[in-house]
Amino acid sequence: MTPVLFFVKLLLAVPVAIVLSLTAIWYIWESDNTILYESFAQRMFSGIESYGLLAIPLFMLTGELMNEGGMTRRLINAARVFVGGFRGGLAYINLLANMFMAAIVGSAAAQIAVMSRAMVPAMEKEGYDRGFAAATTAAGGLLAPVIPPSMLFVIFGVLAQIPIGNMFLAGIIPGLILSACFAGVIALIGLRQQFPKGEWMVAREARRAVLYALPAMLIPAAIIGGIIGGIATPTESAAVASVVAFLLGWLLYRELKPAKLFEMFKRTALNAALIIFMIAAANVFGWVIIYEALPQRLAELITTITQNPFVFLLIVNLALLFVGMLIDGIAAIILVTPILLPIAIDSYGISPYQFGVVISLNLVLGLLTPPVGVGLYIASAMSETPTGRILGALWPFLLAVTGVLILLSYFPALSTALID
Structure with missing residues (x-):
């Protein structure tokens, strides 16, 4: 009866935390x-009694302040200096700017919303198809779950009880590979459609653009450098980043008004509370799953199908593609981690870092695929472009992500090299 109740509530669109x-x-x-x-109450509280979870509202606040x-x-504008002169330069600018933002915002949905407003009108003005512009921006949002700091990595690290800093390190190489793809x-679409050729900035303009953006670039550099260098934990790095973002916006760029802080704090608190409540509820749900020995039963079933870790990850990828189409990525990772992670580690010897990177990238694909496709609808609303038109231009990017997922599943070193 309990499984039936669970799926009925999901189909009725009851909030996942309540489900x-x-x-x-x-x-x-x-x-x-x-x-x-x-x-019951004690288990809910213990689910959020983690220092690492403080990184979630702090990274959200950093994005708001920036x-x-x-x-x-x-x-x-700084991205224009490095790639703006190539054919299809504005599309590369879009991608590079998304890489910068992924290292700050950590949320794919938030990144898609911000970048759609900024990039789609500019690309259309220079002669790009509006559907392609929106698709490129939406695809760039897929960098958020793998380029640190990643909100999904924070949540997975807490659920898996592994160092969040190491989880961030695990995402660096996959993030660079995905960006290159x-x-x-x-480049291939540009050759076929003959994108407009960009113009390189003159030396004076380029120096000014880089100089103005340099303080902002220090924020992701400080976050990642502090974690890699062992100087600060992810939570401490997020706190420092939010303070630096506030001081830069207020004192240096003079565009951030202290009077707006309350609204930003309010938005951050509301958004973070939704995620924290889901984690608390998931801790109780995971407790029930363990009590019922569901991971052990599922492991017995899957190990009768294959003993190969790569084949197991392919099965997981296929299953999670459907899960991601129906459930938000954060909710999905909270649901599947307690069930699948013990099987991956105990039955197949898969590194939790490799597993975390693979499922995080897989589940965020659901942001861009119907019927839920929150990121797809955000890109559509922000760019005023029909979803069908975006999907028509998005499929090459989705194929690239699929290829990267297969690579990450087959070669563990792509996720673990910087940790080992």
């Missing part, structure tokens, strides 16, 4: 276990 909580309560009621009843302080616009897609 997880009510399913756990229903199971406890059916089991008539008073000890589970008495421990957008409000004019740093996003300056990063886009996207650049290849843009």
Whole structure:
């Protein structure tokens, strides 16, 4: 009865956190276990009693401060210096700016919203198809879950009980590979459609653009450098980044007004609270799953099909593609990690870092695929472009992501090299 209730509530679009909580309560009621009843609130609280989770609201706040302080616009202008003169230069600028933003915002949906407003009108003005411009921007949002800091990595690290800093390191090489593949897609499409040729900035303009953006570039450099160098934890790096973003926007760029801080704090608190509540509810749900020995039962089933770790990851990828189409990436990773991670580690000897990178990239694909496709609809709304038109131009990027997923599944070293 409990599984039926779970899927019915999901199909009725009940918020995932409520679904997880009510399913756990229903199971406890059916089991008539008073000890589970008495421990329910304690288990919810213990699910969020993690220092690492503080990184989530802090990275969200950093993104808000950078957008409000004019740093996003300056990063886009700096990207023009490096790739603006190539054929299809504005598409490469879009991609490079998305790389900068991925190292700050950490949320694919937020990144797609910000970049769609900034890049799609500019690309259309220079002669690019609006559908391709929106598709390139939406695809760039897929860099957010693999280029650190990543919100999905923070959540996975907490659920898997592994160092979040190491999880960030695991995403660097996959993020660069994915960026290179996207650049290849843009180059091939550009040759076929003869994109407009960009113009290189004159030396004076280039120096000014880089100089103005240099302080903003220091924020992702400080985040990643602090973590890699062992100087700060991800949470401490996020706190420093938010302070630096505020000071730059207020004192240097003079576009951030202290009067707007309350609204930014409010938006950050509301968005972070949704995620934290899901994690708390998932802790109880995961507790029920472990109590029922579901991972062990599923492991017995899957190991009868294959003993090969690569084949196992292919099966997981295929299953999660469908999960990601129906459930938001954050909710999905909270749901599947307690079930699949023990199988990956115990039955197949897969590194938790490789597994985390693979499922994070896989699940975020759901942002751009119907029927849910939140990122697709965000890009459509922000760019005023029909979703069908975006999807028509998006498929080469989705094929590139599929290829990268297969590579990451076959070669563990792509995720673990910087950790080992």
